[in-house]
Amino acid sequence: MKKILLSAAALVMLFSCQNDTAETAPETSAVAKRGCASQEVLAAQMKADPTLALRMSKIEAFTEKAMLSGRLVNGKVEIPVVVNVLYRTAAENISLEQIQSQIDVLNEDFNATNSDFTSTPALFSGVAANVGITFVLQNVVRKSTRTTSFSTNDAMKSANKGIAPTTPTTVLNMWSCNLGGGILGYAQFPGGSSATDGVVMDNNAFGRTGT
Template sequence: MKKILFSAVTAIMLFSCQNDKTESSDPDLNVASRRGCASQEVLEGQLKANPALALKMNEIEAFTAKHSLDKFTGRLVNGKIEIPVVVNVLYRTTAQNISDAQIQSQIDVLNKDFNALNSDYNNVPALFSGVKANIGITFVLDQVIRKSTTKTSWGTNDAMKKTAQGGLAPTSPTTKLNLWSCVIGNDILGYAQFPGGPSSTDGVVIDYRYFGLSGAANAPFNLGRTGTHEVGHWMNLRHIWGDATCGSDLVADTPTHNEENYGVPAYPHYSTCAGNPVEMTMNYMDYTNDNAMYMFTNGQKTRISAIFTTGGARASFAQ
C-alpha cells in the first residue's frame, strides 16, 4: 500500500496520458489500439493560465483527507447520490451524430459501474475482494444537445466547450455533469477536468467512437469504460499508477504500480516497486481495455464521497 502524498508538483503530474499518433485523414476510420487521454496536457494549460490552480488543488486534497469519512447529506435518491447528465453532441458526419440509444447506453454503463452492478464485478480476484466497492452514485440523462459542425477534430484545448470556437458551452456545470461527444483527434479516447478547474470548462469529453455500447463504439473500447474512467477523474480519482513510476494515486488500498497497463494483462501481474505487490490492473483508473477493467476500491469511494460533502469541491451537486 502506498503512502499518500500531495504537493503542487504532484498537481502538475496528474493525469499523465500516452497515446498513439497514427491517424487516418478520415477520423471516422480511426480506431485507437491503446487507451489514451489528454488530461495532463489540459492540466498544464490550465496551470499556465491560472497558477493559483495548484494551491486550489492542494486545498481540495487537504479537505479530502479531513472529510473523506463524512456522511453525505445532500441530494440523495433511494439512498444514493444522483447526478443529472447533459450530453453535448458535436458532429460533422452521420456517424458522429451518435444516437439517443448510444447515449443512453453510456448512462447505463455508468450506473452499473458506479453501483457494482456490472456483470464482470464478480471477476475481481480474491486478493482484492475485501476492498472492492460499490460507489453508490447514480446518473440520470437530463438533456441531449446537438450541433452540426464543419470541424474534422476538436483537439484538447477545450474548444468543444466554447461557443465562440464553434462548440457548446456546459449547461449548469455546478449542478449537472456535462459530457461532450465529438472527434478529439490523435487517438485520444477522452479527458476530464478534475475538481478545482473553471466551471466554464467543467465536464468530460469522450470521442464519439468510444461513447457507450452501440453505434460507432469500437472494440477494444466499446463497453463504455472510457466514460467510467473519465468520470472517475471528474470525481477526483487519479490514475492508479500515480502518473509516475511507482507513484501514488492518493488512495491507501490500491497497490503501487510501476506504470500504466495496457491491453488485457495476465493475472497476477507483479509490480517491481517496493514490496512487489500484485497490480490492480482491473481497476477502472488503469489504462487496460474495456473488458479488462471492472472495479473501484473502498479508498476510491471515500475519496469520491469527500468532494460531495458540505464544503467539498462538488458540494453544489447537493442542491
C-alpha cells in the same frame, strides 16, 4: 454539490481510461497509447495556473469531509447529466440509444453491478465498492459543426465553436465529438474553471458500442 460533481467527473474519465488501458494493452501503436488525455490536460492547466494545485487540495479535503458526514439522500447522490453532441457527419450524430448506454455503463461501474466487478485488479480490490452515485440523463444538446476534429484545447466547450456547458455547478456535462490524435477522451480535474468542467469523449468511444 459542485465539489461532489467535480470529483464525479474526474472518476468518470478514470473508469473510461481504465477500460481503455485494459482493452488496448496488446497494441503497440502510438495512437493506441494516446487513449486518455486527462493527465496531459491537467499538466497544461497546472502550468498555466499555479494556484490550481491548492484548489484541488481544498476540494479533496472537502470531499473527504462530505463523505464522512454521510450527507446522502436515500443513500444515493443523484447527478443530472447533459450530453452535448457535436457532429459533422451522420455517424458523429450519435443516437439517443448510444448515449443512454453510456449512462447505463456509468451507473453499473459506480454501483458495482458491472459484469467484470469480480475481476477488479488486486491493486484496487480493497477500495472497489458501490459508491452510491447515480447518473440520470437530463438532456441532449446537438449542434452541427464544420470542424473535422477537435483537440484537448476545450474548443468544443465554447459557444463559438462548440456547445457551452449547461449549469456546470449542478450538472455533469459530457461532450461527444470527433477527437483527433488517437484520443478517446479526457476530463478536467477538480479545481479548474467551471466554464470547462466536464468530460469529453470521441464519438466512437461513447457508449457500449460507439458509432
